[in-house]
Amino acid sequence: MATVVLSSIAKSFGPTKVLGGVDLDIADGEFLTLVGPSGCGKSTLIRIIAGLEHQDAGSVAIRGAGVDHLRPHERRVAMVFQSYALYPHMSVRANIALPLTMSRLKLRQRLPLVKHLSPGRREILRGIEADVGAVASQLQLDHLLDRKPAQLSGGQRQRVALGRAMVRSPDVFLMDEPLSNLDAKLRVHMRTELAELHKRLGATFIYVTHDQVEAMTMSDRVAMMDSGSILQLGTPSQLYEKPASLKVAQFIGSPAINLLPASVAAGGRLELFGRPLALAVDEAPGRSVTLGIRAEALSLSHGEPGSAVFSARLRRKENLGSEYILHFDLAGRDAAAGVTMRASPATAAGIHEASEVTLGFDESAAHVFGADGERIEPRGQGAATGSVVPLRA
Amino acid sequence: MSGIALSPTRSTLRRYLSLALVHAVLVAGVVFMLAPFVWMLVTSIKPPVEIFTAEISLWPKQFYALQNYGMALEKAPLLRFALNGVIICGGILIVQLLVAIPCAYALAKLDFPGRDLLFVLVLLGLCVPVQVPAMPLYIGLAHLGLLNTYFAMMVPFFISVFAIFLFRQFFRSFPDDIIHAARLDGMSEFEIVWRIVTPSAWPAIAAFCVFSAVAHWNDLYWPLIVISDAKLAPPPLGMMFFADAEAGSNYGALTAAATILTAPLVIAFLIARRRFIDGITMTGVK
Numbered sequence: 001m002a003t004v005v006l007s008s009i010a011k012s013f014g015p016t017k018v019l020g021g022v023d024l025d026i027a028d029g030e031f032l033t034l035v036g037p038s039g040c041g042k043s044t045l046i047r048i049i050a051g052l053e054h055q056d057a058g059s060v061a062i063r064g065a066g067v068d069h070l071r072p073h074e075r076r077v078a079m080v081f082q083s084y085a086l087y088p089h090m091s092v093r094a095n096i097a098l099p100l101t102m103s104r105l106k107l108r109q110r111l112p113l114v115k116h117l118s119p120g121r122r123e124i125l126r127g128i129e130a131d132v133g134a135v136a137s138q139l140q141l142d143h144l145l146d147r148k149p150a151q152l153s154g155g156q157r158q159r160v161a162l163g164r165a166m167v168r169s170p171d172v173f174l175m176d177e178p179l180s181n182l183d184a185k186l187r188v189h190m191r192t193e194l195a196e197l198h199k200r201l202g203a204t205f206i207y208v209t210h211d212q213v214e215a216m217t218m219s220d221r222v223a224m225m226d227s228g229s230i231l232q233l234g235t236p237s238q239l240y241e242k243p244a245s246l247k248v249a250q251f252i253g254s255p256a257i258n259l260l261p262a263s264v265a266a267g268g269r270l271e272l273f274g275r276p277l278a279l280a281v282d283e284a285p286g287r288s289v290t291l292g293i294r295a296e297a298l299s300l301s302h303g304e305p306g307s308a309v310f311s312a313r314l315r316r317k318e319n320l321g322s323e324y325i326l327h328f329d330l331a332g333r334d335a336a337a338g339v340t341m342r343a344s345p346a347t348a349a350g351i352h353e354a355s356e357v358t359l360g361f362d363e364s365a366a367h368v369f370g371a372d373g374e375r376i377e378p379r380g381q382g383a384a385t386g387s388v389v390p391l392r393a
Numbered sequence: 394m395s396g397i398a399l400s401p402t403r404s405t406l407r408r409y410l411s412l413a414l415v416h417a418v419l420v421a422g423v424v425f426m427l428a429p430f431v432w433m434l435v436t437s438i439k440p441p442v443e444i445f446t447a448e449i450s451l452w453p454k455q456f457y458a459l460q461n462y463g464m465a466l467e468k469a470p471l472l473r474f475a476l477n478g479v480i481i482c483g484g485i486l487i488v489q490l491l492v493a494i495p496c497a498y499a500l501a502k503l504d505f506p507g508r509d510l511l512f513v514l515v516l517l518g519l520c521v522p523v524q525v526p527a528m529p530l531y532i533g534l535a536h537l538g539l540l541n542t543y544f545a546m547m548v549p550f551f552i553s554v555f556a557i558f559l560f561r562q563f564f565r566s567f568p569d570d571i572i573h574a575a576r577l578d579g580m581s582e583f584e585i586v587w588r589i590v591t592p593s594a595w596p597a598i599a600a601f602c603v604f605s606a607v608a609h610w611n612d613l614y615w616p617l618i619v620i621s622d623a624k625l626a627p628p629p630l631g632m633m634f635f636a637d638a639e640a641g642s643n644y645g646a647l648t649a650a651a652t653i654l655t656a657p658l659v660i661a662f663l664i665a666r667r668r669f670i671d672g673i674t675m676t677g678v679k
Binding site for chain 2: 047050051052071072073077078079081082083085086087088089098099102103110164
């Protein structure tokens with residue numbers, strides 16, 4: 001059972017607080033992604049799990065036992081680094097074999113000269129060779145075994161780094177942005193390969209990335225981090241459909257969520273650009289809130305019931321082939337950033353640049369965030385009835 | 394049209410001019426550096442009469458090399474001096490590397506209290522000339538009865554602060570992730586130093602080897618203090634004994650001996666030249 005349990009992990013580098021009491025339970029065989037902007041502490045956290053950094057407070061338990069007193073290799077975890085961290089002067093074969101030679105050969109069997117005198121060394125080396133060969137053929141590295149890392153392409157180095165991690169058959173894989181040095185096409189390909197590898201090995205994967213697409217596509221659960229703490233922990237769809245805070249909503253999803261300033265009117269009713277909405281919240285009147293609307297929730301308004309409207313001017317069209325991303329300015333509004341909307345090619349063809357249109361959105365798909373950035377459940381919606389908010393005012 | 398046609402020739406002309414200028418400066422430097430060597434070589438093949446003439450000539454009228462080199466090899470144990478030089482330089486170099494590489498790794502990559510203070514001490518150590526501790530070292534060696542030994546000639550140089558400094562600068566640019574990976578793979582810190590970090594530092598090590606070997610091959614000061622037995626003399630001290638006892642003012646034979654004793658260094662440098670330059674530029678730029 002390779003569970004990983006973190007309890008109130010804290011870490012500072014000098015006066016800078018990097019992690020402020022992180023708690024996290026990772027189940028056996030789970031693919032958990034730590035995602036967040038750079039500097040949020042996700043890499044430090046994974047290094048603490050590996051034992052490469054020491055936490056100031058809190059504890060790490062792997063397989064139900066505390067590992068804080070153990071050195072990195074005694075924790076029986078494998079790590080893949082962003083820079084691959086291959087040993088530059090060793091062949092691919094020696095790189096992959098190294099973890100095994102370290103664990104299976106005794107010190108005297110590794111010393112120069114003396115090693116040739118040790119009995120049994122040859123059989124162990126043969127076993128290592130067989131294991132390296134097995135891993136290499138799984139990763140299609142057979143023909144590269146005698147090359148040096150410098151003679152490999154980025155994708156091949158990536159696979160060697162994976163092989164070096166796999167050869168020990170660890171229960172826990174730690175991956176620190178393993179795909180971010182690859183080009184876009186290879187990254188998409190390796191995403192699939194990694195997800196399949198996870199399924200095949202059944203090991204626990206802890207994956208660090210700043211790319212929300214990687215987090216969304218591969219993970220069982222995602223922990224969104226910012227400024228040294230976990231903002232939200234959940235499945236990818238939970239993070240997308242019910243972001244717990246403004247920061248999560250902004251980070252997850254592409255194009256980024258549209259944010260519109262709204263205010264609370266009498267009776268908790270929300271007002272957008274001076275027009276009352278059907279949405280109501282349990283907040284005092286006069287408070288200002290932020291409405292978050294995904295680009296796919298926006299549409300050209302034809303006055304459907306249950307949908308709010310506002311006018312906008314088309315600034316730019318982005319053609320993605322299967323669909324368009326339309327960028328609108330909100331003329332005369334203080335939402336300076338404008339909004340983006342997904343549209344089918346047919347819809348996009350009907351709008352011209354600089355033309356003024358009326359946009360609408362399904363109010364039940366809108367997320368409401370308070371002034372502190374926390375999610376506010378609209379009245380009558382949190383009960384999971386799924387019913388559409390009735391009638392526009 | 395004519396302007397366009399003209400400009401390429403003009404630019405090539407300018408390029409050649411600047412190349413010529415650069416090379417003139419370099420050639421002047423080369424002449425300055427090589428003149429003593431050339432003079433040594435020329436003198437070593439001249440008969441005594443020609444050495445003391447007032448005119449400067451780069452080739453002797455009477456070829457006298459055989460006599461000069463013959464006398465040098467016959468009268469002075471040059472091979473013995475050279476062997477002493479090899480033993481001393483080799484011994485010093487091996488201990489220097491064994492000490493300096495782990496020290497430099499600790500200063501560059503390990504995090505421990507007092508590390509920066511230690512590094513400052515290393516830098517201060519660079520500022521202490523060898524003459525300063527000469528007296529106490531001599532007295533210490535005399536009390537231990539170790540004067541007139543190879544050990545006495547080598548011991549002051551076993552710890553090279555320059556090597557620690559040079560390797561520390563080199564190791565700092567070694568990627569932390571590779572060291573982390575080695576720790577995860579189960580390597581001890583000593584194995585990381587010798588099996589992972591050192592193989593990547595060959596240019597710096599080669600550069601240091603040249604520095605160290607040249608300095609101690611040519612060192613006269615310290616052997617002069619601790620050695621009085623001509624059988625233990627390294628090349629420069631041997632030359633001095635030879636000059637006093639045998640050659641006197643026979644400069645032809647003296648320069649022949651000097652040529653023989655300088656040759657190993659020059660040849661070694663020519664072989665290691667590329668590595669040496671790599672090492673200097675790699676540690677210097679970063």
